[in-house]
Amino acid sequence: MTIQSLCDKAIAGARLSPDEGLELLRHGELLDLGAAANEIRFRMNPLPRVTFHVDTNPNYTNICNIDCIFCAFYRHPGDEGAYTHSVETMIRKFRESAANGVTTILLQGGVNPALPFEYYLELVTRTVREVPGVTPHFFSTSEILGMARVAGLSTGEVLRRLWDAGLRTIPGGGAEILADGVKRKISHLKGTSADWAGVMREAHRIGYKTTATMMYGHLETDEDVITHLELVRALQDEEHGFTAFIPWSFKPGNTPLEKIIPEYATPVRYMQMIALARIYLDNVPHIQASWFSEGKKTGQVALHFGADDFGGTLQEENVHAAARFVNTTSTEECIAMIHDAGFAAAQRNTVYDILRVFELPAAAA
Amino acid sequence: MHIRDRKLIPVWEKTQRGERLTMEDGLTMYASRDLIGLGAMAGAVQKERSGDAVYFVLNQKIEPTNVCVLTCKFCDFAAKSGDARAYEMSVEEILAKLSPEIREVHITGGMPPDWPWERYLAIVSAVHARLPEADIKAFTAVEIDFFHKKFRMPVEEVLRQLIAAGLRTMPGGGAEVFSERVRRLLFNQKIGAKAWLDIHRTAHRLGIPTNSTLLYGHIETMEERLNHMIRLRALQDETGGFLTFIPLAFQPGATGIKPANRFTSAADDLKTIAVARLMLDNFPHIKAYWVMLTEEIASLALNFGADDMEGTVGGEKIAHDAGAVSPMALARERIVRLIRAAGKIPVERDAYYNPLHVLGTRVVGKIPYLNSVPFYALLEKRDFRILPVVPRRMGMLGAIGEIDAGPFSLMDYLAREEEMDLMGWCIATRDQVKSVMLFSRGGWRDLEGGRIGITDDTATSVRLLSVLLEQKYGVHATLERLHQGVNDYDGLDAVLLIGDEALRRNKTGLDGFELVFDLAREWYEWQKLPFVFAVWAVRRSVPLREKEELGAMLERALGAVGGDFIPVAGRHGRRIGLTDAETQEYLSGFNYTLGEREREAIAVFRRLLSPAHSGAHAPGHEREAR
Numbered sequence: 001m002t003i004q005s006l007c008d009k010a011i012a013g014a015r016l017s018p019d020e021g022l023e024l025l026r027h028g029e030l031l032d033l034g035a036a037a038n039e040i041r042f043r044m045n046p047l048p049r050v051t052f053h054v055d056t057n058p059n060y061t062n063i064c065n066i067d068c069i070f071c072a073f074y075r076h077p078g079d080e081g082a083y084t085h086s087v088e089t090m091i092r093k094f095r096e097s098a099a100n101g102v103t104t105i106l107l108q109g110g111v112n113p114a115l116p117f118e119y120y121l122e123l124v125t126r127t128v129r130e131v132p133g134v135t136p137h138f139f140s141t142s143e144i145l146g147m148a149r150v151a152g153l154s155t156g157e158v159l160r161r162l163w164d165a166g167l168r169t170i171p172g173g174g175a176e177i178l179a180d181g182v183k184r185k186i187s188h189l190k191g192t193s194a195d196w197a198g199v200m201r202e203a204h205r206i207g208y209k210t211t212a213t214m215m216y217g218h219l220e221t222d223e224d225v226i227t228h229l230e231l232v233r234a235l236q237d238e239e240h241g242f243t244a245f246i247p248w249s250f251k252p253g254n255t256p257l258e259k260i261i262p263e264y265a266t267p268v269r270y271m272q273m274i275a276l277a278r279i280y281l282d283n284v285p286h287i288q289a290s291w292f293s294e295g296k297k298t299g300q301v302a303l304h305f306g307a308d309d310f311g312g313t314l315q316e317e318n319v320h321a322a323a324r325f326v327n328t329t330s331t332e333e334c335i336a337m338i339h340d341a342g343f344a345a346a347q348r349n350t351v352y353d354i355l356r357v358f359e360l361p362a363a364a365a
Numbered sequence: 366m367h368i369r370d371r372k373l374i375p376v377w378e379k380t381q382r383g384e385r386l387t388m389e390d391g392l393t394m395y396a397s398r399d400l401i402g403l404g405a406m407a408g409a410v411q412k413e414r415s416g417d418a419v420y421f422v423l424n425q426k427i428e429p430t431n432v433c434v435l436t437c438k439f440c441d442f443a444a445k446s447g448d449a450r451a452y453e454m455s456v457e458e459i460l461a462k463l464s465p466e467i468r469e470v471h472i473t474g475g476m477p478p479d480w481p482w483e484r485y486l487a488i489v490s491a492v493h494a495r496l497p498e499a500d501i502k503a504f505t506a507v508e509i510d511f512f513h514k515k516f517r518m519p520v521e522e523v524l525r526q527l528i529a530a531g532l533r534t535m536p537g538g539g540a541e542v543f544s545e546r547v548r549r550l551l552f553n554q555k556i557g558a559k560a561w562l563d564i565h566r567t568a569h570r571l572g573i574p575t576n577s578t579l580l581y582g583h584i585e586t587m588e589e590r591l592n593h594m595i596r597l598r599a600l601q602d603e604t605g606g607f608l609t610f611i612p613l614a615f616q617p618g619a620t621g622i623k624p625a626n627r628f629t630s631a632a633d634d635l636k637t638i639a640v641a642r643l644m645l646d647n648f649p650h651i652k653a654y655w656v657m658l659t660e661e662i663a664s665l666a667l668n669f670g671a672d673d674m675e676g677t678v679g680g681e682k683i684a685h686d687a688g689a690v691s692p693m694a695l696a697r698e699r700i701v702r703l704i705r706a707a708g709k710i711p712v713e714r715d716a717y718y719n720p721l722h723v724l725g726t727r728v729v730g731k732i733p734y735l736n737s738v739p740f741y742a743l744l745e746k747r748d749f750r751i752l753p754v755v756p757r758r759m760g761m762l763g764a765i766g767e768i769d770a771g772p773f774s775l776m777d778y779l780a781r782e783e784e785m786d787l788m789g790w791c792i793a794t795r796d797q798v799k800s801v802m803l804f805s806r807g808g809w810r811d812l813e814g815g816r817i818g819i820t821d822d823t824a825t826s827v828r829l830l831s832v833l834l835e836q837k838y839g840v841h842a843t844l845e846r847l848h849q850g851v852n853d854y855d856g857l858d859a860v861l862l863i864g865d866e867a868l869r870r871n872k873t874g875l876d877g878f879e880l881v882f883d884l885a886r887e888w889y890e891w892q893k894l895p896f897v898f899a900v901w902a903v904r905r906s907v908p909l910r911e912k913e914e915l916g917a918m919l920e921r922a923l924g925a926v927g928g929d930f931i932p933v934a935g936r937h938g939r940r941i942g943l944t945d946a947e948t949q950e951y952l953s954g955f956n957y958t959l960g961e962r963e964r965e966a967i968a969v970f971r972r973l974l975s976p977a978h979s980g981a982h983a984p985g986h987e988r989e990a991r
Binding site: 030036267295297300304337 | 400401404405408630634661664665667668702
């Protein structure tokens, strides 16, 4: 099949096979992918507007026993700069964030084996009770697996108890690349792609909404990218628990992988990832572009390559910062960036309910 | 192609018909939110002109001083003498800064009140003497105007003296935006549109190709941006002297014109590249100047109409901070990576955009003339990467192994027969060609002892001309290679032009050269044989599977064309001023299959070239004019 006929097929709403996806990724012209992704984006999200949310990404600990070679954030117990915050400290932080208008708190660790399961339950319970107006969006699959080990429970049981404590959404981090050959190389202690998918499946069955992520631009091949997308699509067919798909590029600064991969992937690769995700994931409602992870201008352009969401304003962020990659914004600037890209901006909550719409100023319309 | 915004479709249809876009069309494009559709339109035009090539140059910027008599609101470079930041470099300091590997030196700077004219000439001559291989691109029109006024010399005289010192091309800075309104508000001490355009017109007439710029993203309107492009386009029609157009995104900094953090948006940057590619239908190149656009946007722009990445200028600092051994090599590596990531082939160029090195694989050369369009109709990205390159340069790149296949000029094929396999296709004429023409002031025999200018593009036509002169007519003349860009034909007795330029001149005529000879017709009347200008050949070392793939692709392409050339070549023809009927007639005159008669013609030509036939000193007749 020619590239054009593959694009036409996807635009018409038919599902692409892994081989067809690979063909598009390898041989499609960038703007052919962009045009097809854009058509599909407007079919699935017809309004010419882009959503964002006001969020923050604090961390309760940087102590971690997983030792991923793409990470500049973690410390071992006793290392200089290692920290674990008390629940009280975290709640105080959350209150400050809520006072600043934050509606989503994306909280992740380290996977710190010294923390008892009760710590996590208390974090959720107290957040729900004491910080009204924010949605806790806590704990990646790696941490859920860590809790299960510490507590001697199944991951399903861990998820059920967190649900009972009030947790309703989970971030999609920890997926990296869901192809075990690469996963073993970059994060050999983090579990397999089946582990990630298993936790996500259990979460979706309980009723959690989650995102799915992908970190590319390290050791993965084009085939691995397709394997990843295929796994996400198949899982979504089961319970429809994913709200959005979020790709980002590996940031090599200060990581052990920096020696092999000194630069992060180019913006052209990012557009290919965003567009391909929109074309391939016909059952995931939203594709998130990030002003944060790839730079403001690149993020803006991605809104034309199939993304309909601009992520969060990230009042605090430590993981990319540890890799010397820093971007900051304000709610006003975030809205202006979306307007400059030619879209109305809509503030949403964690599960994509619209809170407020900022129409395009007349001059730009 | 998918264009979501229906308002863009009429603009695209006009472009496809080869019609010129108007201010209204430009406004429609800027108003559209269909960034992808606009990019795809511009990308298609880019592909037609530049194939998959993106050009860069190893260059360096020298700013001899920042002392300047002007005070422009948007400039935070200039200083006044006595300021702590003010500096003035000596010739020795300048020479010490030059890296030996560069191919272009870019010299601009402030306009100090007290430098004598000789100091500028000394800088240019010294740089030229130190790096004779590097082309000097120096002085914006604003500086030329300053010299003209300060040293009381006509602009033409200023330029002539700079050329004599070694200047080859001029940068495009100082144009800002052609609007009296904006000029009065932001840079009232600078020259206006008329003076800028006049200086570039003069430079073009003297054989200096120049760049052009637009400073956007400050207080200008969309109409002012488009008017700027339209005026550049008009001058290009007149002179053909512009090499490239460079949109410069305004950097607010401490200028006070805009809040310091209010940069142009990514959408505006990419739209401006795309709109420029579509509006400036007579410009060979559009540049994504990465130093100002950011590497990210520059890299994306290579799919939105830009085919030019500037060069290593400005990269030295980044590379230097990274502690590299050779800052220039690292800056080069960065650019190459960005171009490859965009799916294009990095092509290192000289100041005239001649390709010096092609950093790609599976590269197929394309003669950028109407007559080879039919071969390339069916190429998709998967097959081969296309590099448009004039015949002589294709031969040079083939010789260093950087082009795998293509319609090589016959002479280049004959020189490297041992390394090449013929592919069964060629560009051969039946009885006339119309695009290899000698424009002459007199008849053949009047050329005895005369001077004939030959375009820099040709490899085989010039040998055909020698054979005709010496063996058909028994005439001896000196052949002088013309330089790139605009040439002054005064003092020449005849001029040999090939390709689209010959076609165009065949129609419009060339002032002062009353007689026009078609070299293929001359050959046919003499030998009663076709003439083979180029043969498709592929490097022997290319894997068989790839050779077969390429052969099948060419077969399919020619098969699909059949005898109707308009669907694939009509637009190219219209761009160079031919009606569809003329294009059809012109292309029907070619034979693309290498048959018995063509092989016989090659054998005859080869015999005539052998020393026994040609004069012993024949090749020595050719000398560089520059």
